[in-house]
Amino acid sequence: MTNSGTSAVAAAGRTARADRRLVILACGMFAIGTDSFVIAGILPRIAQDFDVGVGMAGQLITAYALSYALITPVAAALTSGLARERVLLAGLLIFVLGNLGTAFAPDIYSALLGRVASGAGAAVFAPAASATALALTDPSRRGQALAYMMVGLSSATALGAPLGTALSEVFDWRSVIVLIACLGALVALGISVSIRTIALPKAIAMQDRMRTLGDARVVGALFATFLVLAGLYTVYSYVSVVFRPATRGDGTALAMLLSIWGFGAVAGSLAAGRLTDRYGSRAIIN
Structure with a gap:
């Protein structure tokens, strides 16, 4: 075999290994996305279980979102x-424990604390997963690497949230949250086996990160x-409340509507990654 042939085979092998690890990271993003989106589909059941209004139960979504938004840049x-592998595993550990705390919460306030914890774990994991995905791939495929992460998130709306909503019809909402925690644990196992030492770029200080906010663009x-x-x-x-007149409270019908919306998000994420690599981010955004 010629040197060029050997190089091509080696490059293909590296790409395949990178893709397998990207899939594991994408599964982690899927777990995070499902945890974020599934509450919307099972909100009435949570409200009924805790004997609170839907508006109060909806604060479980707010708690997760605020925790994620505030902690992500700091983390x-x-x-x-x-x-990277330690950060990924630490984030997933917090995520899993937070979800178990939510699933076994005796009241709405305990559940809120669990959601804050799971949001914090997601905030630690998500940026580390994206950085790891970039480190695993060649510069020419970085758009596709990030697309893997986005597909993991967006497929949560196409598959994770609808499936969780449908399962809550068969079991209960607590079982759905436990399943999400189990998925997070499986991803942690996959990371511990497949992702070892990752070359790290130079660390960027917080003040340098904040400096970009001085750019009006x-x-x-x-x-x-x-x-x-x-x-x-919003x-x-x-x-689940907005579509109640159409679904008449049928969780299966709601799951179907959520799935249609989610598949559109997945298609958009896949297309955006490939188009960005080909035409550049500015052309796609514009």
């Missing part, structure tokens, strides 16, 4: 110089993203 800065992009997501998830959080 990314504080852990940027640490071994960055602020504008963040604000536009905030408005889009705020509008989207409705999504109470989708």
Whole structure:
């Protein structure tokens, strides 16, 4: 075999190994996404179980989202110089424990604490997973690497949340949360076996990260993203109530509606990754 042939085989082997590890990381993002989105589909059952209003039960979504949003930038800065596999495993441990705390909570306030913990675990895991995905792939495939992560998140809306909603019809909402915790534990096992030492880029200090907020273009992009997501998830959080006239409280019908929405998100994520590698991020955003 020629040197070029040997190099091609070696490159293909590295790509295959990277892809397997990307799938494991994407499964972690799937668990995080499912944990975030599934509450919307089972909200009435949670409210009934804790004997509170749907609005109060909806604060479980708020607790997770706020914990995730506030801790993510801090966690990314504080852990940027640490071994990736340890950060990933630590995030998943907190995530799993938080979900178990939610699943076995005796009241709504205990469940809120569990959601804060699971959101914190997700906040530690998500940026580390994205950074690891980039470190595992060649520069020419980085758009696709990030697309793996986004597909993991968006497939949670297509599969995870609808499946969780449907399972709550058969079992109960607590069992659904336990299953999510089990998925997180399985991902942790996969990471401990397949992801070892990852070359780390130079750590970026928090003040350097915050300096980008002085760029009006960055602020504008963040604000536009905030408005889009705020509008989207304000409705999504109470989708079980919004669609009640159409579903008549049928969890299976609601799961189907959630699945249709989610498959659109998956298709968009896959297309965005490939188009970004080909045309650049500016062309795709514009």
